[in-house]
Amino acid sequence: MNPSLNSTTAPARQVAVITGASRGLGLALAQALAADGWKLVVTARNPVELAAAADTLRELTTVVALPGTVVDDDHRAHLAHAAAELGGATLLVNNASTLAGYDLDGGPMPILAEFPLPGLLETFEVNVLSPIALTQLLLPQLREREGVVINLSSDAAVEHYLRWGGYGAAKAALDHASGTLAREEPQVRVWSVDPGEMRTRLYQEAAPGEDLSGMLLPESVVPAFRALLRDRPESGRYRAAELLTTVAAAVVGA
Numbered sequence: 001m002n003p004s005l006n007s008t009t010a011p012a013r014q015v016a017v018i019t020g021a022s023r024g025l026g027l028a029l030a031q032a033l034a035a036d037g038w039k040l041v042v043t044a045r046n047p048v049e050l051a052a053a054a055d056t057l058r059e060l061t062t063v064v065a066l067p068g069t070v071v072d073d074d075h076r077a078h079l080a081h082a083a084a085e086l087g088g089a090t091l092l093v094n095n096a097s098t099l100a101g102y103d104l105d106g107g108p109m110p111i112l113a114e115f116p117l118p119g120l121l122e123t124f125e126v127n128v129l130s131p132i133a134l135t136q137l138l139l140p141q142l143r144e145r146e147g148v149v150i151n152l153s154s155d156a157a158v159e160h161y162l163r164w165g166g167y168g169a170a171k172a173a174l175d176h177a178s179g180t181l182a183r184e185e186p187q188v189r190v191w192s193v194d195p196g197e198m199r200t201r202l203y204q205e206a207a208p209g210e211d212l213s214g215m216l217l218p219e220s221v222v223p224a225f226r227a228l229l230r231d232r233p234e235s236g237r238y239r240a241a242e243l244l245t246t247v248a249a250a251v252v253g254a
Helices: 026-033 046-059 073-086 117-144 165-184 201-207 218-231 239-251
Strands: 015-019 039-043 061-065 091-094 146-150 188-196 236-239
Touching: 015 026, 015 073, 015 117, 026 039, 026 046, 026 091, 026 218, 039 046, 039 073, 046 061, 061 073, 073 117, 091 117, 117 146, 117 165, 146 165, 146 218, 165 188, 165 236, 188 218, 218 239, 236 239
Parallel strands: 015 039, 015 091, 039 061, 091 146, 146 188, 188 236
Antiparallel strands: none
16 A cells, blocks of 8 residues: 555645546645645636746746646546656546537536437547556556545436436546446555536536535535545545545544
8 A cells, every 4th residue: 555645635646647637626636736745737718827827836836737628548548658757647537528419609518318329429538438547547546656636526416407428428437437447456445536516617518507605615615525535435436425424534534
């Protein structure tokens, strides 16, 4: 076991690769890891948003920011190379996601019977194939360091919500791939994490006009991920809500 992963704070040599890191949960996780001393390789599709995020993160740690899409083969290779240049990845967070297929004019997401097949293909390419492909590239680094893969899941992967069929099916496939990878790569921890409903732009796009003020901010979910990195439990699927309850109980009992 890599002992450096048993504490929240990481030595300078620890490197994390985070996709979808320009906003939302990806940025919140990047900020927390940067504060704990991790070096970061971050990516997102919007170069302006990523540059702004990277400027803030560089106040805390070493950051390599590479704008692009995880669907692109060359871009994934650049991410893996950047991690190797920083010393080798110990953590991969596959956070980038898409709701391809929803109406860009603000309408609801389509039901499966009407889901445009190009959008469905993009949903699976971004949410399933790209995380698997990036993991393949980084596995040699992760194996060497007994590292961690975190794949962001969703309750839509296990529940059958109207109009969430495309996204939910993709997340269910990613959950299955995570479990299989965990069995095949016993020296690497593989956690599929359902962060719960959060107040993010992605969710607002899925539910235009819906009031999200009662939902958790991404920053409030970060302690669940810190608990995973601190305790390093067995590979598996975890719900942030349950992890946060455990964290709260530990604080009360301290």
